[in-house]
Amino acid sequence: MSILFDLIAKGGPVMIPLTGLSVATIACGIERTIFWVQVLRVEDKIAHDVLDAAQYSLDEATAIALRAADQPIGRFLLAALQLDYPEPETFHLALATAGEEEFVLMRKGDKLLETVIAVAPLLGLLGTVTGLIITFINLKIGGGGSSVDTSKAAGGIGEALTTTAGGMIVAIVALLIFRLCVTLQAKQVDYFSKVGCRLELIYRHIWYKRLKAESELSLENRAIANQSLL
Template identity: 50%
Template sequence: MTFQELIEKGGPVMWPLLALSLLSLGTILERLWFWARILTKEREIIDRILEAASRNWDVAAEIAGQARRQPIGRFLYAPLRLANPDPEVFKLALESSADEELASMRQGDKLLEAVIALAPLLGLLGTVLGLIRSLSGIRLGDLGTSSTAGVTLGISESLISTAAGLVVAITSLVFYRLFQAFLFNQIKIFRKAGNDLELLYRQEWPKFGINRHSNAIKPKIDSSEPSDR
């Protein structure tokens, strides 16, 4: 059976199923490319930034700035770009950046969820319509005669749409679960990297205080002499 014959025998619902399959395929390919770029460089970026932070925070900020094309780079750069933040502000910047980056990693999830829900229903609808079409021409007196021989073939063809809907939904579900596993792993990686960077900062904070950057605010010294009483 050719692709064209499959579409014709599956009925009119095969066209929306085809549209859903193309949307799902495009989303899957885009997400695979997205995760491939992240997972291949992430560990190296984290190690470089943490190693630099243990020696020089300005160098760590520069390395994180150069890695802003990666989510982990933008995540770690968010607190490092601040001028002399308080440890609590440093932590807040990490948390805010993590929420933003993890939200961007969920792109495409809603589309895959819609395909997973709609594809089987459309397939079932096509089967019901096919059964109605096949059984509508049967009369009670034709049962058991040769005139009903084509009904079996019509019923088998009406099941094509259900099979197509299940294939689209199952394929989308497999990749959806894979992307969810990647996301959960990213949550652990972000939490670990953020905690390590925050711990280093809290350890160094008492040493350099507000004098880390050249634009740090210095306290004013009142040189006026006390008045004589």
């Protein structure tokens, strides 16, 4: 820990915002890691249980999705299942809208990481410039002779190199976290699309088709009843 503090001190004032960006990046990485571990650990089971239940009971499928409402896949499926026998277009729209809402939550932290990726190298470059300025100031060159304050000049060079390395390290870590999050988000878009399509097919071919047949039979029986009254 003392070595870390020494490096921050050698880097000069620019290391203060760089340290803040590094802390924010690490915190974001930890939060996103916890989020994705929880999502990936249970979503396959939730989707499998809901799709299996939906083939014989929409109420049971809705209950399973409701119990999993703390997970993105649960909220996604529940958005359509909780509707009261909607038209297929409405069912599809509910899934699409819920999916977009969940994808927004999955992109949490992306703006922070993008900012760190852009700003950290610039701060490192700023530290490089200020360090070189200090170095040149401490290179004392006189008219009749020259002298160099080597300790202060070395300090300026050390500050320049430390901030450059610090800015690059923070940006690289943020970029790795960001690219991993983007990859997981893209996979979730495909996964949600696949699960949503399967649920929509089940609804169209089993429940909406059955509901439509029952509605037509009811209309036919009503027509027969009216004819008998006449």
